[in-house]
Amino acid sequence: MGEILVVVEHRQGEVRDITFEMLFKAGELCKEFSHTLTAVVLGGKEEQFIDEVAKRSDNVIYYEDDRLKNFSADLYKEVLNGLIEETRPFITLIGHSSWGMDLAPSLSIKTGYPLATDCVDILIEDGHPKVIRQIYSGKVFSKMSFKESDGYIVTVRPGSFQPPETIEEKNGGVIKKDLPGDLPEMRKKFIEFIDSGAGDVDITQADLLVSVGRGIGEAENVQAMKELAERMGGVLACSRPVVDKNWLPKYYQVGTSGKSVKPKVYLAFGISGAFQHLAGITGAGTVIAINKDKKAPIFRVADYGVVDDLFKVADALKEQLKEG
Amino acid sequence: MDIIICVKRIPMTQEVDLEIDDSGKDIKKDALAYVVNDWDNYAIEESVILKEKLGGTVTVITVGDEDDEDVLRRALAMGADKAIRIEPGELELDGFLISNILAQVIKGLEYDLVLTGVQADDDNFGMVGIMLAEKLGLAHSAVVTGFEAEGSEATINVELEGGLDEVSKIKLPALLSIQTGINEPRYVSIMGIRKAGKKELNVVKVEDIGLSDEELVRQTIIEEYFLPPETEGAEMIEGDPSNVAEAILRILKEKGVSV
Ligand SMILES: Cc1cc2nc3c(=O)[nH]c(=O)nc-3n(C[C@H](O)[C@H](O)[C@H](O)COP(=O)(O)OP(=O)(O)OC[C@H]3O[C@@H](n4cnc5c(N)ncnc54)[C@H](O)[C@@H]3O)c2cc1C
Ligand SMILES: Cc1cc2nc3c(=O)[nH]c(=O)nc-3n(C[C@H](O)[C@H](O)[C@H](O)COP(=O)(O)OP(=O)(O)OC[C@H]3O[C@@H](n4cnc5c(N)ncnc54)[C@H](O)[C@@H]3O)c2cc1C
Numbered sequence: 286m287g288e289i290l291v292v293v294e295h296r297q298g299e300v301r302d303i304t305f306e307m308l309f310k311a312g313e314l315c316k317e318f319s320h321t322l323t324a325v326v327l328g329g330k331e332e333q334f335i336d337e338v339a340k341r342s343d344n345v346i347y348y349e350d351d352r353l354k355n356f357s358a359d360l361y362k363e364v365l366n367g368l369i370e371e372t373r374p375f376i377t378l379i380g381h382s383s384w385g386m387d388l389a390p391s392l393s394i395k396t397g398y399p400l401a402t403d404c405v406d407i408l409i410e411d412g413h414p415k416v417i418r419q420i421y422s423g424k425v426f427s428k429m430s431f432k433e434s435d436g437y438i439v440t441v442r443p444g445s446f447q448p449p450e451t452i453e454e455k456n457g458g459v460i461k462k463d464l465p466g467d468l469p470e471m472r473k474k475f476i477e478f479i480d481s482g483a484g485d486v487d488i489t490q491a492d493l494l495v496s497v498g499r500g501i502g503e504a505e506n507v508q509a510m511k512e513l514a515e516r517m518g519g520v521l522a523c524s525r526p527v528v529d530k531n532w533l534p535k536y537y538q539v540g541t542s543g544k545s546v547k548p549k550v551y552l553a554f555g556i557s558g559a560f561q562h563l564a565g566i567t568g569a570g571t572v573i574a575i576n577k578d579k580k581a582p583i584f585r586v587a588d589y590g591v592v593d594d595l596f597k598v599a600d601a602l603k604e605q606l607k608e609g
Numbered sequence: 610m611d612i613i614i615c616v617k618r619i620p621m622t623q624e625v626d627l628e629i630d631d632s633g634k635d636i637k638k639d640a641l642a643y644v645v646n647d648w649d650n651y652a653i654e655e656s657v658i659l660k661e662k663l664g665g666t667v668t669v670i671t672v673g674d675e676d677d678e679d680v681l682r683r684a685l686a687m688g689a690d691k692a693i694r695i696e697p698g699e700l701e702l703d704g705f706l707i708s709n710i711l712a713q714v715i716k717g718l719e720y721d722l723v724l725t726g727v728q729a730d731d732d733n734f735g736m737v738g739i740m741l742a743e744k745l746g747l748a749h750s751a752v753v754t755g756f757e758a759e760g761s762e763a764t765i766n767v768e769l770e771g772g773l774d775e776v777s778k779i780k781l782p783a784l785l786s787i788q789t790g791i792n793e794p795r796y797v798s799i800m801g802i803r804k805a806g807k808k809e810l811n812v813v814k815v816e817d818i819g820l821s822d823e824e825l826v827r828q829t830i831i832e833e834y835f836l837p838p839e840t841e842g843a844e845m846i847e848g849d850p851s852n853v854a855e856a857i858l859r860i861l862k863e864k865g866v867s868v
Contacts (some may be wrong), residue, residue, distance in 0.1 A: 296769070358739075358749065381735070383769045386727070386786070387751035390708075390739035399705070399828035402734045415832065420732050421622045425629070425636060428832040472748035472780040476764075479774045493866045517861075517868050529790035541770050549864045552857070557623060571864050573857060574843060578624040582837075589860060590843030591853050598857075601850035605858055606868070 286319045287375030292365065292388075293326045293338055294380045296356070297478070300334045303380035307441050308341040309448035310407060311378055312455075315343070318409055320375065324457070325368060327361055329354030335459060342457040350464045355475040358387040360468070366395045367465055373436055376407070376414055381440040389440045399431040400438045405445040414439065422557050423582030443541065444564050484536030486520065493519030494548040494569075496539060498562075499526040500555015500576065500595055507532050510554065513599050516606050522546065524556045539565040554595040558583025610665040610758060612656040613715055614689070614724045615738070616649040618673060618680040619731040627836070634831045645680040648726025652787035654794040655756065656724055657688035663758065666690045668718065672697055672707050678810065685805035686797045692810040700815055703827040704732075708740035713818045715745060723784040727752050735786070742784035750777065753785040 289311040294301040308324060315322045324342040326335065329351045339345045348364055369377065369392075379385045379392075381403045393400035406417035414437050415430045431437050488494060495514035501507060507527070514521040521537060528538045539546055540562040547568035554575050556562060563586055566572060574587035575595050584590040591598060620641035628637045645653075656667045669684040671677050672695045681692035695710055715723065723745070725738030735751070742749035754774065755766030758781070767775040768788050779785075815825070846856045861868055 296773075301770075358751075362743075383752040383767060386735050387739060387749065387767075390736040391743035391749065393705075393736075394708075394740050394743035400736060400740075401829055402704075402736050420834075421620075421627060421636065422730070422733075423837070424622060424627050425834050426837055427834050430830045430832050432826065432828045432830070434828075472783070473750060474778045476776040476778060478769075479776060481768075481772050481774050493861065493868075518866070525789065531793065535772070542768050543772060545771070549866050550861055571860065572843075573846075573860065580626055581623075584845075585837065585842045587843040589857075590845045591857075592845065593850060593853065597850040598853055601854035602857065604851065605854045 286321070288321045288323055288372060289315055290369075290372075290374035290377045291322070291324045291342070292361075292377065292379045293324050294382060294384060295326070295328060295332070295334060298333060300337055301380065301382070303382055303441065303443045304338070305341070305448050306443065306446040307378045307380065308338070309452075310441070310446040312341065314376075314407065314409060322455075322457075323372075323374070325365070327353040327364055339457045339459055340454045341452060342455060344457045345459045347459055347461050348464060349461050352464065356384045357471060357473060357475065358384070358391060359471045359473060361388050362391050362395055363468055364464065365392055369396050369398070369436065375436055377436065377438045379438065379440045381442050385440050389438055393438050396436070396438070397434070398436045398438045399434050400440070401429055401431070402440040403442050404439050405442050407439055407441075419560070422559055423585075424580055442560055444560065444567065481535055484534055486536060488520055488522045488537060488539065489544055489546055491520035491522075491546070492549045493517060493552070494522045494539075494546060494550075495519050495552045495554070496522040496524065496556060497527060497554045498524040498556030501527065501532075502555075504530070504532045506596070510599065513603060516603065519548075519552075524562050541565065553583055553587070554599065556583055557581050558586060610659055610663045610722060611720045612659060612665065612667045612722045612724060613718060613720045614649070614652050614656045614667065614669050614684070615711055615741070616653065616669055616671050616680050616684060617646045617726075617729045618643050618671070618677045619646045619729055622731070629834050629836065633833050635834065643676070643679065645683055646726050646729045646731075648728060648730070648787060648789055649680070650794045651789050651791050652724040652726050653684045653687050653689065654792045655787055656722075657795075658792060659722070659756070659758070660688065665721070668693065668720075670695070670711060670714065672702070672710050672815075681810060682802050682805055683797055685808045685810070686801040687795055689808075691808060694810065694812045695818070696812055696814045698815060700825060701827055703829045704734045704736045705740060705828040706825065708737045708744060709820065709824055710815055710818065711737070711741050712744035713820050714813065715741070721782050723747065723782070725784070725786050727786045727788050738784060738786040745784065748780050748783040749785070750779060750783070751786045752788045754788045754791050756785065756791075
């Protein structure tokens with residue numbers, strides 16, 4: 286039958302979680318529909334993680350070249366296009382990450398394979414792939430199919446599939462390949478990684494986080510919430526828009542591009558629950574969400590929910606603490 | 610530096626009970642208010658900052674209907690020089706098709722840089738920009754949080770996951786998808802928008818840009834829209850704010866947080 290190709294995402298010598306999530310889902314689909322699971326690694330010399338990938342795949346294709354140590358959309362696109370032309374995989378899976386967002390759309394144009402991005406589920410119905418997506422910040426789901434083609438590209442939202450702790454090992458064979466000789470000039474050059482995250486508050490160590498989102502409305506209100514957090518013996522944190530507006534420094538931000546936190550309790554005030562935010566609180570013990578909108582997606586993942594104005598609840602908490 | 614920027618007008622859906630329409634493939638939109646996509650607002654600001662620093666022109670483009678001209682006028686008020694609206698008529702659009710249409714129009718323009726948002730906040734595909742780059746044969750980068758031009762190159766910051774950034778050099782002309790937070794978008798007054806009414810706003814019809822019928826076929830098909838199942842989710846705490854506060858403090862104690 287056909288092949289499902291998983292593009293392995295790795296950084297600084299480590300495989301990213303999204304890769305294991307894609308390999309897990311691809312494995313399930315392959316089992317059900319008798320497809321073959323091929324993982325493709327574009328990496329530097331002697332990457333240490335190849336075994337981890339091989340355990341979860343029928344085959345591993347490893348382009349081994351130090352020019353591939355760091356991600357480059359230009360290089361990945363050329364190499365993968367060559368591979369896809371040769372093997373015509375039925376479905377190619379790429380992570381919906383920063384790098385995946387740079388790679389998948391250009392690869393889709395180059396190969397002519399239709400693309401669906403940011404998918405939370407993949408189905409195969411009557412031999413055709415279909416995907417489930419979340420739109421309008423998660424308030425609506427959509428089911429989508431493709432124009433007929435011999436192959437399709439799907440990018441997968443991080444956190445959509447949860448691989449089990451123990452896996453059935455596959456032990457796929459590793460086929461090493463060299464970079465094609467006739468590569469075009471690369472127009473983007475990697476220089477360095479920099480850490481934008483450090484600061485004088487460490488939200489990853491707190492037992493209680495009082496986290497504020499765009500619902501906080503104005504810069505002035507942030508200070509009041511900080512006082513509440515301190516009064517409760519907790520630490521202030523926030524969603525991305527609060528940092529974008531410069532109301533708080535980046536090291537307060539929770540989410541994919543911020544910090545992953547693991548407090549005993551996470552109080553979310555005026556946060557809608559975008560996946561990029563939720564990805565940062567999967568380690569939280571208990572999540573309590575306060576939001577005016579009873580349909581806010583955060584209520585689907587929170588343990589407790591309050592539909593009310595966040596300022597009323599914050600004031601009431603202050604009152605109670607005064608009395609207590 | 611001549612810059613082209615692609616923008617989309619999107620409905621505001623926070624604090625609204627969305628409903629699926631009769632087709633089952635869209636939401637009811639008539640009662641919704643519209644705004645410029647947040648990511649595009651940052652991209653517009655970035656283009657205007659660059660123009661102010663380096664000279665050149667900023668052209669703002671949208672594929673959309675007459676109402677979508679709102680976001681073009683807003684961009685003109687922020688400092689863009691001209692605007693183009695491409696009228697799709699009855700054409701059924703998807704991200705692939707939008708990038709086809711944009712590429713066909715942008716091909717005929719002069720530019721050093723094309724900017725888009727990382728994603729549109731309604732459908733959040735995050736694909737139009739980089740598809741467009743590939744069609745135009747441009748160097749590209751997604752999720753850009755910093756840009757510094759140096760002659761025929763630029764140094765850019767790309768935001769990765771977990772607080773990590775990647776610094777790269779990229780050849781111009783290039784297409785960048787702009788991430789929120791890269792700058793502080795300026796305030797736009799009603800007066801400013803009115804004044805910008807004098808600036809050039811051209812409308813072209815999609816049938817007049819020279820794409821064949823074959824190039825106007827979408828690659829993805831919406832089968833259905835549906836609302837998330839209501840059963841799962843949080844245990845709701847009811848009552849007035851003081852009851853709620855009491856309940857929250859009780860939960861904290863239960864979970865071992867000392868207040
Ligand atoms: C590549 C990429 C990376 C990203 N990384 C992150 C990340 O690390 N962290 C992150 O948070 N986001 C991240 N985002 C952004 C993310 O997609 C969302 O845009 C963001 O999380 C929304 O933040 P929010 O919930 O605070 O704002 P909104 O979505 O605007 O929600 C505000 C909420 O407040 C509620 N509200 C308003 N007023 C009140 C009131 N008075 N009382 C109670 N409730 C009220 C509203 O009902 C609404 O639900 C990223 C996006 C991209 C594309
Ligand atoms: C008027 C109109 C009607 C539509 N009708 C339908 C329909 O009936 N059924 C359906 O399935 N889909 C329809 N679509 C398409 C759908 O809404 C999405 O626009 C499309 O799938 C692209 O995804 P996205 O908006 O998430 O773009 P993304 O790829 O997330 O957008 C990234 C960036 O690309 C640029 N961009 C995106 N869209 C435009 C645009 N229109 N003009 C200029 N720049 C843009 C912006 O810079 C944006 O920040 C319609 C779109 C429009 C504009």
